[in-house]
Amino acid sequence: MTTNMTDIDAYIASFPTHTQDLLNQLRSTLNQAAPDAEETINYGMPTLTLNGNLVHFAAFKQHIGFYPAPTGIEAFKSELAGYKGAKGSIQFPIDKPLPLDLIAKITRFRVTENLERAARKAIQKSSAKPKKRSDQEQVTEHIQQLDPEIGLLVEALRQVILSTDPEIGERIKWNNPSYYYTGDMKPFDPKEYKRELVVFNLHKGRVMLVFPSGANVNDSTGFLEGDYKDGRRTVIFKDMDDIRSKETQLQHVIKEWLKLVER
Numbered sequence: 001m002t003t004n005m006t007d008i009d010a011y012i013a014s015f016p017t018h019t020q021d022l023l024n025q026l027r028s029t030l031n032q033a034a035p036d037a038e039e040t041i042n043y044g045m046p047t048l049t050l051n052g053n054l055v056h057f058a059a060f061k062q063h064i065g066f067y068p069a070p071t072g073i074e075a076f077k078s079e080l081a082g083y084k085g086a087k088g089s090i091q092f093p094i095d096k097p098l099p100l101d102l103i104a105k106i107t108r109f110r111v112t113e114n115l116e117r118a119a120r121k122a123i124q125k126s127s128a129k130p131k132k133r134s135d136q137e138q139v140t141e142h143i144q145q146l147d148p149e150i151g152l153l154v155e156a157l158r159q160v161i162l163s164t165d166p167e168i169g170e171r172i173k174w175n176n177p178s179y180y181y182t183g184d185m186k187p188f189d190p191k192e193y194k195r196e197l198v199v200f201n202l203h204k205g206r207v208m209l210v211f212p213s214g215a216n217v218n219d220s221t222g223f224l225e226g227d228y229k230d231g232r233r234t235v236i237f238k239d240m241d242d243i244r245s246k247e248t249q250l251q252h253v254i255k256e257w258l259k260l261v262e263r
Contacts, residue, residue: 007041012059019059022098026057026064029100033107051118054110063091064098068106071113076106135171142172146202153207154200156243157250161198164251165258168197176200186262197257201234209235209250217256223249 012023023046030048031037034055037048045067048054056067063084070088073080079102084091092098133141139158143151154177161179162168169182178199188194193212201208211217214224214233223246224233235250237243 008039008046011041011046015059019064019094022064022092022094023057023059025098025100026066026103029098029104030055030057030107033104034111037111048107050111051114054114055107059094060091061094063094066090066092066103066106068110072106072110075109076102135169138172139170139177142177149205150202150207153237153240153243154202156240157200157207157209157237160243160247160250161254164254167258168254174199176202181258181261183261184263188262194262197254205238207237209237211235211253211257213257213260214253216260217253219253219256221249223253 008027012020012027015023027046031039034048034050037050037054040047040049042049042053042056045056045058045065047056053069055069055072056065058065058067067089073085073088073090080090143154143158145151146154158170158177162170167181167183168179170177170179172178173196176199179197180195181197185195196212199210199212201210211224211233213231214226215228215231217224217233219233224235226232226234235246235253237246
């Protein structure tokens with residue numbers, strides 16, 4: 001129990017002795033019924049809070065006001081039938097003993113209600129805002145969902161590409177793993193794809209790497225294949241042996257491409 005002693009004590013001390021006795025009885029009952037709640041002053045009244053307002057109470061000339069929210073009143077309306085009240089409040093006459101057992105029951109009901117509401121909100125919040133996966137996590141998940149034989153080739157090529165230069169990044173683009181230059185570049189038309197290094201194109205039994213601007217790379221070895229008018233060039237890998245035999249050439253082409261980046 002965290003208590004704002006000064007404010008509530010001062011509030012209670014401002015009333016006649018008999019009223020003070022009733023307020024202290026009420027306060028003690030509330031603290032026992034809701035030991036994890038905090039005490040404070042809200043709306044000028046002593047208040048218990050636990051994941052929001054729990055109950056309020058206040059003293060008046062002819063009665064002690066108890067405010068357990070409309071749900072607290074509704075849940076115990078038959079037991080509260082002998083008292084004056086409104087939608088969210090009840091009046092206990094100042095000249096009669098307080099129904100402390102009933103007050104404790106209502107307070108415990110409100111504790112359960114607030115805890116359940118807080119739990120529902122937490123679930124809704126976690127489901128409404130799933131954690132955004134990083135680009136690397138998305139690529140890993142994509143590979144894990146592939147046919148194991150193709151997935152093994154994609155992961156091997158992934159490591160070759162990323163190990164070539166620290167400024168190469170990865171993401172899912174065009175529904176496949178895509179690798180690009182992450183550093184600063186001069187302004188360019190996005191349709192020119194100048195940042196895009198290579199994109200995977202997956203087929204049954206083989207992996208094709210597509211270099212969107214591969215025609216710009218000085219490759220006299222014929223490693224890059226195709227003669228596409230839009231400047232694309234491709235390389236096909238059929239198995240792990242193929243990857244191992246072409247690894248050096250692949251990294252050489254990547255380094256040559258990086259030299260052409262307009263920084």
